[in-house]
Each structure stands twice: as C-alpha cells, then as structure tokens.
Amino acid sequence: MQKTLSRLFLQDNFAPVKEEITADDLPVIGQLPQELSGMFLRISPNPLFPPIGLYHWFDGDGMLHGVNIKNGKASYLNRYVETETLKVEKQQGKAIWPGLLNLPRFDSPYDIMIKNPANTSVIWHAGKLLVLCEAGVPHHIRVPDLETVGAHTFNNQLTCAFTAHPKIDAVTGEMMFFGFSPIAPPYLSYGVVTAAGEITRIVPIDLPAPVMMHDFAITENYSIFLDMPLTFKPGQMIKGGIPLAFDRTRKSRIGIMLRHGDNNTLRWFEVPTCMVYHTVNAYEEGEEIVLLGLRMPSTNLLIPDDSDKGNSSENEIAKMCRWRIHLKTGAITEELLDDQVTEFPRINDQLVGRKMRYIYAGQGALYASPKPLLDGVKKYDLKTGTSESYFLGRGRFGGEAVFVPRPGATVEDDGWVLTYIHDTFTNKSELAVLNAQSITSEPVDRIMLPQRVPFGFHCGWVSSEQMATQKI
Numbered sequence: 001m002q003k004t005l006s007r008l009f010l011q012d013n014f015a016p017v018k019e020e021i022t023a024d025d026l027p028v029i030g031q032l033p034q035e036l037s038g039m040f041l042r043i044s045p046n047p048l049f050p051p052i053g054l055y056h057w058f059d060g061d062g063m064l065h066g067v068n069i070k071n072g073k074a075s076y077l078n079r080y081v082e083t084e085t086l087k088v089e090k091q092q093g094k095a096i097w098p099g100l101l102n103l104p105r106f107d108s109p110y111d112i113m114i115k116n117p118a119n120t121s122v123i124w125h126a127g128k129l130l131v132l133c134e135a136g137v138p139h140h141i142r143v144p145d146l147e148t149v150g151a152h153t154f155n156n157q158l159t160c161a162f163t164a165h166p167k168i169d170a171v172t173g174e175m176m177f178f179g180f181s182p183i184a185p186p187y188l189s190y191g192v193v194t195a196a197g198e199i200t201r202i203v204p205i206d207l208p209a210p211v212m213m214h215d216f217a218i219t220e221n222y223s224i225f226l227d228m229p230l231t232f233k234p235g236q237m238i239k240g241g242i243p244l245a246f247d248r249t250r251k252s253r254i255g256i257m258l259r260h261g262d263n264n265t266l267r268w269f270e271v272p273t274c275m276v277y278h279t280v281n282a283y284e285e286g287e288e289i290v291l292l293g294l295r296m297p298s299t300n301l302l303i304p305d306d307s308d309k310g311n312s313s314e315n316e317i318a319k320m321c322r323w324r325i326h327l328k329t330g331a332i333t334e335e336l337l338d339d340q341v342t343e344f345p346r347i348n349d350q351l352v353g354r355k356m357r358y359i360y361a362g363q364g365a366l367y368a369s370p371k372p373l374l375d376g377v378k379k380y381d382l383k384t385g386t387s388e389s390y391f392l393g394r395g396r397f398g399g400e401a402v403f404v405p406r407p408g409a410t411v412e413d414d415g416w417v418l419t420y421i422h423d424t425f426t427n428k429s430e431l432a433v434l435n436a437q438s439i440t441s442e443p444v445d446r447i448m449l450p451q452r453v454p455f456g457f458h459c460g461w462v463s464s465e466q467m468a469t470q471k472i
Contacts, residue, residue: 001054001303002053002054002055004304005054005055005056005101005303006055008057008302008304008370008371009055009056009057010047010055012371012424013397013422013424013427013452013454013455014057014371014454014455015454016045016046016047016048016060016063016454017046017063017078017451017452017453017454019451020077020078020079020080021076021077021078021450021451022075022076022077023075023076023077023449023450024073024075025073025074025075026067026073026074026075026076026447026448026449026450027447027448028074028445028446028447028448029443029445029446029448030433030443030444030445030446031072031444031445032069032072032073032074032433032444032445032447033072033416033433033444033445034071034072035406035407036069036404036416036433037069037070037071037463037464038068038069038070038404038461038462038463038464038465038466038467039066039067039068039069039143039144039461039462039467040066040067040069040402040404040418040431040459040460040461041064041065041066041122041129041459041460041461041462042064042065042122042399042400042420042453042456042457042458042459043062043063043064043065043081043118043119043120043121043122043131043456043457043458043459044060044062044063044064044065044119044453044454044455044456044457045057045058045059045060045061045062045063045117045119045454045456045457046060046061046062046063046080046119046454047059047060047061047095048061048080048086048089048090048095049089049093049094049095050094050095051095051098051099052095052096052097052098052099052102053098053099053101053102054098054099054101054102055099055101056099056100056101056301056302056303057302058099058100058117058119058120058301059099059100059117060117060119061080061081061083061086061117061118061119062080062081062083062117062118062119062120062131062133062139063078063079063080063081063119063454064078064079064080064081064122064131064141064146065078065420065453065456066078066143066144066146067431067447067449068144069447070464074431074447076449076450076451077144077145077146078146078451078453079145079146079147079148080148081118081119081131081139081141081148082148083115083116083117083118083139083148083151084110084112084151085097085110085112085115085116085117088109088110096109096110096115097109097112097114097115099115100243101242101243101303114135114136115135116133116135116136116137117133117135118131118132118133118136118139119131119133119456119457120132120133120134120164120457120458121133121164121165121457121458121460122141122458122459122460123166123168123175123460124460124462124466125166125168125175125193125197126173126175126193126194126195126196126197126471127197127466127469127470127471128140128152128197128470128471129141129142129143129460129462129470130152132162132163132164132165132166133164134161134162134163134164134179134180134214135161136151136161136162137151137152137153137158137161137162138151138152138162139151139152140152142470142472143462143467143470144467149472154193154197154198154199155198157198157199157202158191158199158202159189159202160179160181160189160191160202161179161180161181161189162177162179163177163178163179163180163213163214163215163216164214164215164457164458165214165215165216165278165279166193167216167217167218167223167352167353168349168352169218169220169352169353170349170350170351170352171220171354172195173194173195173196174192174193174194174195174259175192175193176190176191176192176193176216176218176223176259177190177191177192177193178190178191178205178213178216178225179191180210180211180212180213181210182210182212182232182234182243183210183232183234185204185207186204186205186206186207187205187207187209187210187211188204188205188206188207188213188225189202189203189204189205190202190203190205190223190225190257191203192259192260197471201260203262203263204263205225205255205257205263205266206263206266207227209231209232210231210232211227211228211229211230211231211232212228212230212231212232212244213225213226213227213228214277214278215276215277215278215279215293216279217279217281217282217291217293217353218259218282218352218353219282219283219284219289219353219354220283220284220353220354221258221259221284222256222257222258222259222282222284222289223256223257223258223259224254224255224256224257224279224282224289224291225254225255225256225257225266226252226253226254226255226276226279226293227252227253227254227255227268228252228253228274228275228276229246229247229248229249229250229251229252229273229275230244230245230246230247230275230299230301231244231245231246231247231250232244233245242301242303244301246275246298246299246300248273248298249273250273251270251271251272251273252270252271252272252273252274252275252276253268253269253270253271254268254269254271254291254323254325254332255267255268255269256269256289256325256327267327269325269330269332270332271323271332271334272334273297274295274296274297274298275295275296275297275298275299276293276294276295276296276321277294277296277299277318278293278294278318278343278344278345279291279292279293279294279345280292280293280294280320280345280347280359281347281351281352281353281356281359282353283353283354283355283356285355287326287327287328288324288325288326288327289324289325289327290322290323290324290325290355291322291323291325292320292321292322292323292337292345292359293321293323293345294318294319294320294321294342294343294345294361295318295319295320295321295334295336296316296317296318296319297317299316300316302316302370302372304370316372317341318341318342318343318364319336319337319338319339319340319341319342320336320337320338320342320345320359320361320380321334321335321336321337322334322335322337323335337380337382337385338380338387340363340364340378341363341364341366342361342362342363342364342378343361343362343364343372343374344361344362344374344399344400344401344458345359345360345361346359346360346361346400346401346402346403347359347360347403348403348405348412348413348415349403350405351412356382356412357381357382357383357412357413358379358380358381358382358403358412358413358436359379359380359382360377360378360379360380360401360402360403360417360436360439361377361378361380361401362374362376362377362378362398362399362400362401362419363375363376363377363378363389363391365397368397373397373455374397374398374399375391375392375396375397375398376389376390376391376392376398377389377390377392377398377401377417377419377434377439378439379413379417379436379439388439388440389439389440390434390439390440390441392421392432393423395423395424395425396421396422396423396424397421397422397424397455398419398420398421398422398432399419399420399455399456399457399459400419400457400458400459401417401418401419401434401459402417402418402419402459402460402461403415403416403417403436404416404417404418404461404463411437413436413437414436414437415436416433416434416435416436416444417433417434417435417436417439418431418432418433418434418459418461419431419432419434419459420432420453420459421446422452422453422455427452428448428449428452429449429451429452429453430446430447430448430449431446431447431449432445432446432447433445433446433447
C-alpha cells in the first residue's frame with residue numbers, strides 16, 4: 001500500500017513544491033477585468049519532509065497559493081501555514097508526527113499526539129482569513145502577505161474541533177460550525193459564532209458512534225448534519241489496516257436542528273446508505289427542507305482497493321443529488337440530478353442557506369482514476385434543470401472553481417468563476433478567469449503562474465474591500 005499511496009499522492013502534480021516565492025506583474029493571456037479586485041487562494045497539502053509510514057493526500061503540511069489581482073495586474077505568492085508542529089519539525093529537520101493512516105504518537109512529543117496540518121480550506125469571517133482542518137483549531141493568516149498570525153481559538157472560547165466547512169449566513173453574519181471526536185463522546189459538537197467573531201454557544205450532539213463528518217449545511221432557521229457510516233475503527237491500525245471503514249450495513253441519516261437549538265430540537269431522517277463529503281447548499285421551501293450535495297454509494301478515502309489493482313470502483317463516485325425532507329410528515333425524496341461525477345461544489349456565497357439557482361463544480365476525469373482529477377468546470381441551472389461545461393483541454397486538470405460576484409451585481413450569476421489549472425504537458429500552472437454567465441466560452445483571461453501549483457483542496461476569494469477591513 002505504501003508504494004501505491006506514494007505513487008498517487010507524492011508524484012506528478014500531487015508532489016510538493018520546494019520554494020516559497022513571490023512574483024509580481026504576471027503575464028496574462030487576455031485582459032483582467034478592472035472590477036476584479038482581490039485575492040484568490042487555494043490551500044494544498046505540501047509535505048516539507050519525507051513522511052513517516054503511510055502517506056495520504058490528507059496529511060501534507062498546508063501551503064497557501066495566492067494570486068492577488070488589482071488594477072488589471074496580478075501577483076503570486078505561496079507560503080506554508082506555520083503551525084506549531086511544522087515549526088518543531090523545521091527545528092528537528094524531519095517529520096515527527098505520522099499521518100491519518102498510522103498510529104498516532106501516543107508518547108505525545110511536545111505534548112502533541114496528532115498533527116494538525118492546516119491544509120483543507122480557507123474562509124473569511126469577522127475581518128480574518130482562517131485556514132481550517134478538522135484535525136485541529138483554525139489558523140489565522142494575514143493577507144495579502146500570507147504570514148501566519150497563529151492558532152485561532154476565538155479568545156479561548158473554542159472547546160472542540162472545528163470543521164473545515166463552517167457556514168456563514170450572509171444576512172446575519174453568523175458562522176455555524178461543528179467538530180467531531182473520533183474517540184470519546186460527545187462524538188459531535190455544534191457551535192455558533194457571531195458576526196463579530198465571538199462564539200456564543202457550543203452544544204453536544206448525540207451520535208451512537210464516532211463518524212467522519214466533513215461537511216454540513218444551514219438554512220435560514222436550521223442547521224443540518226450528516227450521520228454517514230464512515231466510522232472510526234482505530235483498532236484496525238494495530239492489524240495493519242486503516243482507521244476508517246465504510247459500513248454498508250448502516251443507514252445514513254440527515255439531522256435537522258434549529259440554528260440556536262440543541263439535542264431537544266434535533267430530528268433524524270433516514271436515507272439509503274451513502275456517503276456525502278460535500279454539501280452544496282440547503283434552503284427552506286414551504287414545509288420542506290431542500291438539501292443539495294454530492295452523493296457517493298460508498299467511499300474508501302481515495303485509497304485504491306488492492307483487489308482492484310488500482311482501477312476505479314464504485315468508491316468516490318460523487319453525483320449531484322437533491323433531498324427533500326418534509327418537516328411535518330417526515331417524508332423524504334432523493335433525486336440524482338446528474339449522471340456525471342463532479343466534486344468541490346460552490347455557489348454564490350451570498351445565498352448560503354437561501355434558495356439559489358446556480359451551482360459550479362469540478363467535472364470528474366474518471367479516465368484518470370484512481371487519481372482524483374478534474375478536467376472541467378460544470379455549471380448547473382436548477383431552474384431549467386440543465387447544465388453546461390467548460391472542458392479545460394487535453395492533459396489539463398483543475399480544482400475547486402469559485403464564483404466571484406461582480407461588484408454591484410443584481411443577478412445571481414453576474415461575475416466570474418476562478419480556478420487553478422495544471423498542464424501536464426508543460427508542467428506549468430495558471431489561474432483561469434471564466435465568465436460565469438457564459439461558462440462554455442474561452443476564459444476571459446489566463447494568468448500564467450511562475451511555478452507549479454500542486455493539486456489541493458478548497459479555495460477562497462477575499463475581495464479588496466474585505467482586505468481593507470482586516471483585523472490582526
């Protein structure tokens with residue numbers, strides 16, 4: 001397994017880059033819109049030292065890759081997230097903590113058993129850019145220089161883990177989050193952060209067993225949890241297995257709770273067994289809750305089954321799905337909206353928790369399996385039930401595509417879609433800016449980057465207006 005994982009996640013454009021650089025006046029093919037002003041960011045796993053034991057893509061040290069766009073010009077820089085564990089490893093000149101698929105450091109060097117790589121997502125809230133990873137606390141990053149301010153515990157109010165996918169209500173400014181515990185109850189905690197950045201409540205949520213919960217959703221009045229049967233089995237590591245297993249005999253459940261509620265206001269609804277790593281959005285429609293997400297029949301954490309000899313299987317086949325849950329009758333419908341595999345879904349963030357029309361997602365390149373590659377950007381129109389795609393080109397693969405609204409826009413899709421692209425033939429990377437209202441057209445512009453940007457996880461956009469309100 002070690003050779004297979006290394007071949008998948010430590011080679012080609014999954015391999016780490018060595019240098020932290022800064023480059024101004026980047027070459028641009030096309031013309032950058034003058035109104036497009038801000039910073040596009042992606043967090044990527046980028047191991048600084050050779051890893052200990054089995055290496056998984058989820059393990060690498062977090063590195064931010066940022067393109068700052070202003071006045072029709074662009075600059076690039078990349079910086080490690082300077083976590084406490086990375087600082088220690090730099091001092092020692094080697095990796096000290098193993099990753100997800102290995103036994104943790106029970107001897108707790110430097111009083112740390114499990115490393116927080118800070119490598120999964122980025123979010124802007126209450127004047128701060130936060131880098132997130134569900135293995136630990138958020139890290140506060142200064143923009144635009146991407147210097148690490150430090151671990152962010154909300155003035156020591158944070159008493160649980162913190163999801164990589166909090167949800168911000170653009171109307172109230174509140175940020176909702178959860179944290180799971182893989183070993184001891186409560187296996188799930190839920191919290192609310194005010195628009196000013198203060199945690200007002202953290203409540204335990206009852207779960208029968210510890211499960212891997214990566215994402216959730218909100219509506220105007222509710223928070224929605226996903227109890228999926230990807231369960232923690234730490235004892236399996238002693239036998240040489242992996243610590244997570246998908247239990248096909250267990251039902252999947254969707255939990256709906258009042259935003260400021262607790263277990264007393266939580267209701268669970270059973271759906272056919274599946275896995276949902278990423279939700280799209282949720283909203284209220286009459287007496288129904290509508291939830292959109294990417295449904296998989298099963299999952300193996302992107303680890304090829306040896307019996308498949310590296311070929312694709314049903315695992316990680318994520319397709320756009322819509323659930324309708326009637327709060328009075330308890331009736332549930334589940335509907336696949338597309339037969340194509342997509343990942344990293346995004347919407348206009350101003351509509352999180354509200355009814356929206358458009359979804360943007362990376363289009364799966366199944367021919368590249370078992371490598372999780374995306375070769376296009378797909379736009380869904382939920383009103384017409386149609387979709388259209390922009391193909392990145394032969395040998396060109398992208399990542400999460402972020403919608404950026406045009407300043408002053410009054411139409412949901414008036415803006416741009418930004419995504420990093422890597423060209424396997426030239427081994428170079430670029431940032432493509434697409435017209436969101438004409439997604440199939442050639443890019444508005446392509447910003448050519450001075451070094452390769454490794455495949456990574458989630459992206460974010462911080463506008464120049466937001467940067468002007470930054471709090472350190």
